[in-house]
Amino acid sequence: MSNRSVTAGVALAGVMAHCGGSPVRAVEYLVGAIASAPAAPEPYAALAELWRERRSELKEGLEGDGSLSTVPAQAYFLFLDGDMDDAVMTLGSVTGVRPDVAWGAAPWFGDAGLLGAVSAQALAEACLRTLDYGRVLDSDEMRERFAPWFHALDVVSERSPVPESLASMARLPRACGRHDLAFALCDRADAVDRVMWTEVTRAGTWRAMGDLDQAATAFIRALALEPDNWSLHLDLADLRAEQGDFAAAVSHAEQGLAHASDEVSLRAARAAYRARLTGSSDNLRDLIALAPELTNTSYRDLLIDYACAGPGLPGTLVAEARRTRES
Incomplete structure (x- = not known):
């Protein structure tokens, strides 16, 4: 089915490109063919021909077009123009939207010229973009689809081991359950410099x-x-709370407030963990007052759950705190 889809897509693109049709519409057909078989070379050959012959029309027609029906082709056009950083970051954006398609299997993405030229910073940003939509990537199918990305990480991190970039890169294999590669990237970064x-x-x-x-x-x-x-x-306070050590959680929140006394997330965490530890009604009231300022609603709800489990808290106050989850 994929081969037939590729053949049909390339044929329709040829009609649109050469028989008075729209070159942008031709691009859309070719992107459809790529989505059905990302490793097939024929759609990329057709795109390269279009880019050579109809560049000005395509640039005008694609300007500002961020749709999935054209952006994979735009990534390839950037590659053809030698803009490896933007090509890879654009492919990362596409992958974040549709990780169920192995966009990284594109022949150009594994090209030695690209892997020898793309910056570590751009590849790191591309990895972060693949995670933008919070898709579940920890499965055998996803690890197979992301195999070209893992290869790119290995090549670029060895060539250009920028510690901060490698730390960002490692988030992608971690999300895919490739913890070994995530740790390897961290170790490679440490060999250059230890950073937070x-x-x-x-x-x-x-x-x-x-x-x-x-x-x-x-x-x-x-x-x-x-x-x-x-x-x-704050990270340590939350981790200690997850471990059930609310005394340590309070201590870390207070240490954080010594450096950022107005930070609302720290103030809310301290109030929540104190309420959980001591059953303090005053601390639960503080959390209720701070809750509307917490923009991360899942974190807000977690703090409320912790606080409401404090010993001996009045039922009416607990009910009031739980109502803040609905506001």
Whole structure:
């Protein structure tokens, strides 16, 4: 079916391109053919011919077009023009929207010229874009689809081991359940320089694996590198709460507030964890007052759940706190 789809798509694109039709419509047919068989070379050959012959019309017709029906072709056009960074980042955006298609199997994405020229920063940004929509990627099918991405990460990280970029790259294999590759990228970054983001990435990977003790150890190493980073104190507070150690959770939230006294997420976390630890009605009221300021509603709801489980809290106050989840 895929081969027939490719043949039909290329044929229809030829009609649209050469018989008075629209070159943009031809691109759409070719993108459809690519989606059915991303590794097939024929649609890319047709796109390259279109780009050579109808470049000005295509540039005008595609300007501002961010639809999935044309963006994979635009990524390829950027590659043809030698703009490897934008080509890879554009493909990352496409992949984030439709990870069920193996867009990375495109012959150009594995091209040695691209992998030798794309910057580590651009590949890292592309990896983050693949995660923009929160799709579930931890499956054998997804790991197979992302195999070309894993190869690109290996090649580019070895050629250009920029620690911060490698830490960002590692989030993609982590999301796919390739924890070995995530850790390998962190180790490669450490060989150049130890930075906070690498330890944060390690912590997130251990957390994804369910090892909260190792995650806490990594966060502590990150704090040693940036002791005044309030968000790391919040990460540790949340992790300790997940472990059931609410005294430590309160302590880390308070340490974070020493560096960012007005940070609402820290104030809310401290109130929630104090309420959970001590059953303090005042702390639960503080959390209720702060809840509307928390833009991350899932985090807000988690804090409310923790706080409402505090010992001896009045039922009416607990009910009021739970109502904030609905506002």
